[in-house]
Amino acid sequence: MKRTINKVAVIGSGIMGSGIACHFANIGVEVLLLDIVPRELNExxxxxxxxxEDKEVRNxxxxxxxQNSxxxxxxxxxxxxxxxxITTGNLEDDIAKxxxxxxxxxxxxxxxxxxxxxxxxxxxHRKPGTLITSNTSGIPIKFMNEGRSEDFQKHFCGTHFFNPPRYLRLFEIIPGPDxxxxxxxxxxxxxKKFLGKKSVIAKDxxxxxxxxxxxxxxxSLFHMVKDMDMTIEEVDKLTGPVIGRQKSATFRTVDVVGLDTLVHVANGLYENVPEDEAHDLFALPxxxxxxMDNKWLGSKTGQGFYKKEKKEDGSSEIKSLDLDKMEFRDRKSAKFSVLEQTKTIDxxxxxxxxxxxxxxxAGKFYRKNFSALFAYASNRIPEIxxxxxxxxxxxxxxxxxxxxPFQVWDALGVEKGIEMMKAEGYEPAAWVSEMVDAGITSFYSVKEGNTYYYEIPKKEHVKVPGQDSYIILDNIRESKAVFQNSGVVVEDLGDGILNLxxxxxxxxxGGDVLDGINKAIDLAEKEYRGLVVSNDGKNFSVGANIGMIFMMAVEQEYDELNMAIKYFQDTMMRMRYSSIPTVSAPHNMALGxxxxxxxxxxxxxxxxETYIGLVEFGVGVIPGGGGSKEMTLRASDTYQKDDVELNRLRENxxxxxxxxxxxxxxxxxxxxILQKGKDIVVVNRDNQLTIAKKHALLMAENGYTKPIMRKDIKVLGKQALGAFYVGTDQMNAGKYISDHxxxxxxxLAYVMAGGDLSEASYVSEQYLLDLEREAFLSLCGERKTLERLQHMLQKGKPLRN
Known part of the structure; x- marks a missing residue:
């Protein structure tokens, strides 16, 4: 049967319930959110x-x-x-809905x-055939549908979202017996398709x-930290980005999630998995x-493993928990020589x-930690x-x-992992040893752009299901690369579309990436039909190489800097004015x-989840790669007869x-930054490149014609310039902005006004690009801009000076 989801009812409006309701609203679904009726009035x-009896009270x-959510x-x-x-209601008055x-x-x-x-x-009140699911994090599904009708049981299962539902992609589906x-x-x-999740069907x-x-x-880490006499700073240093985990690592993550949440699940496991070989590890240290007794639960109670304290001068400092004394102390730096060695390993x-x-x-910690994890994960198959x-x-x-776990194990080598585990007193599950004895030495393999995994019953590698609908760059990079340098790889996606x-x-x-963009466009114009710019990095791009800009500016190599900025501008213009369609597929940070x-x-x-913007002010300059020009052009394109044009320009x-x-x-x-009717948003990150390729192909098949450079951009001259100057004077006088x-x-005002023209005029893109580049270069000669650039390079955050 064809099933569509137009309206969802969420029962329970706590942190998870409201979060789930919001995420369904994110994807355009109508939501009914219900909770209980209060039993007494508040003050x-x-x-x-x-x-x-008043509705305001009942809801x-x-x-x-x-609202809190x-x-x-x-x-x-x-x-x-x-x-x-989202429509709200209560479980007495509105349950029929x-x-x-x-x-x-x-x-x-x-x-x-x-x-x-x-x-x-x-x-x-539920109509037959309606899906009904529980977001339980641990109660067996088989117990929840006892006594319910056959239709209820047939359409009932667990759907476990992770908190926060918008950001964490795991969506566990747990079938009941019927x-x-x-x-x-x-x-x-x-x-996958609508919620943008990684759907995983789990056992009950x-x-x-x-x-x-x-x-x-x-x-396991909680028990290990005391056994190895480690501080919480040391554990967080070793379990963060260096091994591909969140920046908040272990203890900071627990503070954010809430220690009580973790303990609730751990206690449930201790009670419900008595046969688990690691059962004792679920007991609380x-x-x-x-x-828990002290209510040091993390961020929600103001202190957990870390605590923010106010100093006498009004500033704040972070204190850390000493696990021996159970007192908060000054944070200790955690340094390990091996981490310095890995800094150059991308x-x-x-x-x-x-x-x-x-x-x-550090090495001892990793050997113990990975060994315990590998053993535990391998022993959970086929249980979970x-x-x-x-x-x-x-x-x-x-x-x-x-x-x-199995990807890390593969990276070390399966046999090497087994050797390490045995040295630490662990044994892998029997199926792993059988796999190796049969001559299969990896859990995963890649063939013809697809990932295969070792299927235990068949004792061979089979294709991971669901891949046919999307493109995995990691799997095609080597076999489909048509060009690469130190900054880019250009891959053939098939059907005449390249990916940069x-x-x-x-x-x-930087220069190598700009060279790569131009080379990709050259290749596409000669032999292909379109170009997509997409990658699998944590961020799409953090912007221009400011280290290069800083060095040129410090050395006062203004001719070279002028050439570099012009090359950036010219490359961006090639993205717009090539003879093939170009598609950008940004994700996470797409800055500058x-x-x-x-x-x-x-x-x-x-x-x-794209966080996109022109952030150049933070390093003391204006957008110099065509951004200032483009925002002026986009304002011009929105002007209508009898419109207050200055207001539209001011927004940009x-x-x-x-x-x-x-x-x-x-x-x-x-x-x-995005334009309605032209640019689109996709929720499923796995599908983004496939969809971007389809749009490039669609433009090519519809007879794409190289655009003509614009010479009809309306700029407002002194009218806008005067208004902007008055505004910056007032902001400066009110101490909202510094002199710099x-x-x-x-x-920026000078560029977006088109200079000090006496009246509104029509100008070309190149005219605005020249103004933009001149302004950028002049700011690079300012001491305070150099201070901002240096601070960003050294500290990773903007300086206000």
């Missing part, structure tokens, strides 16, 4: 003379919860207007008795897949129990081998899943690991030059002057 309601819990940082919603897609829903999601407190009561009420295959297939597909075992392995990993999979060979404390790739998917999507992939440090745009490249593409296919001026960065791709429409901020803003 505010009493003062207003309200009664328990207080759900409304307060949703919408105010939280980071935001659970792509755009503030999307919250209008669930009959209009295509999918009912229960997100109430983790108590089986309460959940069963909720399901009994819902079944009275869940139909059609329901599972639909939810698996819907999670305690904590499912992600939390079972993830909580083991954290609890003494220091964790002390923290490829994460090559880093692991160096880390485990270290003879110091039959397929090893699902464990890796769950850890990547639910815990933000760049590589899951940045491979520079942080995907910054990365934003300018997208501004000049024929089309942008942005991932929903402020976008640059305030260094606005969108918190989602949808917000980028508000700043005119004012100087930068006035330079």
């Amino acid at each position: 505010k309601e009493q003062k207003k003379g309200l009664t328990l 207080r819990i759900v409304n307060d919860s949703l 919408l105010k939280s940082k980071p935001s659970p919603i792509y755009h503030k207007d999307f919250a209008n897609r 669930v009959s209009e829903a295509d999918w009912i999601i229960e997100v109430v407190v983790e108590r089986l008795d309460i959940k069963k009561q909720v399901f009994e009420k819902l079944e009275k 869940t139909s295959g059609e329901v599972l297939d639909f939810l698996n597909d819907y999670g 075992t305690p904590a499912f897949i992600g939390n079972r392995v993830g909580i083991f990993s954290i609890m 003494d220091f964790i129990q002390t923290m 490829k994460l999979s090559d880093r692991y081998k160096v880390l485990i060979k270290d003879e110091g404390k 899943t039959d397929e090893l790739y699902k464990i890796d998917d769950a850890m990547q999507a639910g815990f933000g690991w760049e590589h899951g 992939e940045f491979r520079s440090k942080m995907n910054s745009i 030059g990365g934003c300018e490249l997208s501004l000049h593409a024929d089309k942008v296919v942005a991932h929903a 001026f402020l976008t640059i002057g305030m260094a606005k960065v969108s918190t989602s791709a949808y917000e980028a429409y508000d700043t005119n 901020d004012k100087k930068i803003a006035n330079k």
Whole structure:
């Protein structure tokens, strides 16, 4: 049957319930969010003379919860207007409305008795065939649907979102004993295609897949930290980005999530997996129990493993918990010589081998940590899943690991991993030894652009399902590369479309990347049909190589700097004025030059989680790669008869002057960085490149014609210049901006006004580019700009001077 989801009912408006409601609103679904009715008036309601029968009171819990969620940082919603897609109500007055829903999601407190009561009420109003799922993080699905009708049980299962639902991609689907295959297939597909998730069908075992392995990993570290006499700073240093984990690493992550949340799952595992070989690790160490007793739960209580304290001068400092004394102390720096050795190793999979060979404390830690993880993950098959790739998917999507356990093990070498494990007192699962004895020495392999995994029952590598619908750059880079230099790789995606992939440090745009862009366009114009710019880096691009700019400016090599900026501008213009269609596919951070490249593409296919903006003010300059020109042009294109043109130009001026960065791709429409009707947003990151390729191909097949350079850009001259100068004077006088901020803003004003022309005029793009480059160069001669550039290079954050 064809099933569509137009309306979802979410039952329970706590942190998870509101977050799930917001994410469905993100993708355009109408949401009904319900919660219980308060049993007594609060002080505010009493003062207003309200009664328990007033709707404002009856919906207080759900409304307060949703508003608190919408105010939280980071935001659970792509755009503030999307919250209008959510309607609130309560479980007494509005429960009948669930009959209009295509999918009912229960997100109430983790108590089986309460959940069963909720399901009994819902079944009275749910229409047959409606999906009904629970977001439980551990209660067995088989217990929840007891006593329910056949239709209910057929359409019921677990759908476990990870918190926060917008940002964490794992979507575990846990079938009940009677869940139909059609329901599972639909939810698996819907999670990927519409929710942008990594859908994983799990078995109905305690904590499912992600939390079972993830909580083991954290609890193992909790026990190890005392055994190895390590500080929390040392553990966080070793378990962060250096091994492809979140910057918040271990203890800071627990502070953010909440120690009580972790302990709840750990206690559940301790009670429910008595036969687990690592059962004792789920018991709380003494220091964790002390923290629970003291209510040191992390960010929610103001202190956990870390604590922010105010100093006498009003500034703040971070204190760390001494696990021996159970007192907060000054933070200690954690340094390990092996980490210095790995700084030059960009490829994460090559880093692991160096880390485990270290003879110091770090190496010992990694050998113990990886050995325990490998043994535990291998022993969970077939208990929690039959397929090893699902464990890796769950850890990547639910815990933000760049590589899951079996991928790390592969990087070290399976046999090397077994040798290391045995030295640490661990044994792999029997199926791993059987695999190696059969001559198969890796869990994964790549053939013809597809990833294969070792399927245990078949004792051979089989294709990971679901790949046919998307392109994996890691799998085609070597076989499909048509050009590469130190900054880029250009791959043939098939059907006449090339992909340009940045491979520079942080995907910054320097001379080698600009050369690569020009070469890719040359190749596409001669032999292909279109070009996509996409990559699999953590960020699309952090912008221009400011180190190069800083060195040229310090050495006062202004001719060379002028040539470099002109080359950047000319390259961006080639993105716009080539004879083939160009598509930019940004994700995560697309800043400065990365934003300018997208501004000049024929089309942008942005991932929903794209944080894009022109941030050059932070380093003391204006956008110099065509960004200032382009925002002037876009303002001009919006002018209409009898319009207040200056207001439209001012919006784009402020976008640059305030260094606005969108918190989602949808917000980028508000700043005119993305254009409605031209650029699109996709929610599924895995599908982004495939969709971008389709749009490049569609433009090519529709008879793409090389655009003509613009000479009809309306600039407002002195009218705009005077208004902008007055504005910067007022901001400076009010101490909102510094003298140097004012100087930068006035330079930008001069460019976007088209100079001090006596009246509104029409100019060319090249005219504006020349003004932009001149302003950029003049700012590079300013001492305060050099200070900002240097500070960004050294500290990684902007300086206000």
